[in-house]
Amino acid sequence: CEGGNVKTQMVIAAMETQLSNGPSCNNTTNGPTTISNNCSSPVESGSIEDSKTNLIVNYLPQNMTQEELKSLFGSVGEIESCKLVRDKITGTQFLGRFKLITLGTIKWANIKELGLKLFVLFAGQSLGYGFVNYVDPKDAEKAINTLNGLRLQTKTIKVSYARPSSASIRDANLYVSGLPKTMTQKELEQLFSQYGRIITSRILVDQMTGVSRGVGFIRFDRRIEAEEAIKGLNGQKPPGATEPITVKFANNPSQKTSQALLSQLYQSPNRRYPGPLAQQAQRFRLDNLLNMAYGVKSRFSPMTIDGVTSLAGINIPGHAGTGWCIFVYNLAPDADESILWQMFGPFGAVTNVKVIRDFNTNKCKGFGFVTMTNYDEAAMAIASLNGYRLGDRVLQVSFKTNKTHKA
DNA sequence: TGAGATT
DSSP: OOTTOOOOOOSOEEEEOOOTTOOOTTOOOOSOSOOOOOOOOOOOOOOGGGTTTEEEEESOOTTOOHHHHHHHHHTTSOEEEEEEEEOOOOEEEEETTEEEEEOSEEEEEEEGGGTEEEEEEEOSOEEEEEEEEESSHHHHHHHHHHHTTOEETTEEOEEEEOOOOOGGGSSOEEEEESOOTTOOHHHHHHHHGGGSOEEEEEEEEOTTTOOEEEEEEEEESSHHHHHHHHHHHTTOOOTTOSSOOEEEEOOOHHHHHHHHHHHHHHOOTTTTSOSHHHHHHHHHHHHHHHHHHHTOOSSSOOOOHHHHHTTBTBOSOOBOSSSEEEEEEOOOTTOOHHHHHHHHGGGSOEEEEEEEEOTTTOOEEEEEEEEESOHHHHHHHHHHHTTOEETTEEOEEEEOOGGGTTO
């Protein structure tokens, strides 16, 4: 993770499993027969004896590794243990005959400069905080004195004693909406401070105008304080406000979006486009995700943030007004339109396909175009079909760019 | 509904 690039390690692990009572492999199932959650409860750690040696370090730079953290804090004294907290496995679910393992925070990622929107799972990436447990309490104290407030890249790290982990200090983050646009962060804190100790607060602003979006976050020290603030402030009008505010617990992003992922994957094209390739389409998605998750070298190319940013220099993908134009490269000389319909149809509405042929031989020149109506379906088709082996060829599939326009 | 404060 160097040079400020956004690294996305994995997108999702989707693992095909042979369930003992599951359908056979060539049986088309249209949906989950069983949904189960195998989330194990987190192991709580920390103890009284650690309270003078164990530190929590917040606001670490995104790309800082555990080794770097250890190196930095090791300069103060001998470290008993050190851990950078990273995104982790969040759940296991069954999707028909597929076992779906979600390995982190799943988000729609907007790649604004490319006009792309991708469904990406951020797994294994730093959550921006960590723990350092010293052997000697004196070193812990020294680390607070010398490293708290240290500037690292764009961040100012915070070093403080970690409390023994317990449920009472977890999930104390609140989402607040309906705030008056004129309300400042300080006023927001004043409003909430009556319910407990505020750790952090934030008001979201419009990126263009800098004007408040009327939405903010309040992180309390303790869960119970957050609960009391919801009771006291949800549906209430702040002083001087004309509208009531909404106060609720902030999303646990990975959980919420896992559901979105499930419905996304389960949005089976089978019903609309019956046929042998329809089943493959879903299979492609899962295989593709599996490969991305495990870094398996295979016929599929992971479509990660990195994969996209590596395309920097290519202009906004081709939106022709009538739909999203997709460039398909490395088709065989005898390829025809029907193969494009078959491959892309299962992913959604296809309005046009074209194989580019040599004028004299009438053989395919190795590439073609597909136009799809809906962005999300086009993106999913690209993510799934890029790297797909068709016969003895590995296809390259991407949004059409200006570079290929003349062809 | 952002970054990232309880492993």
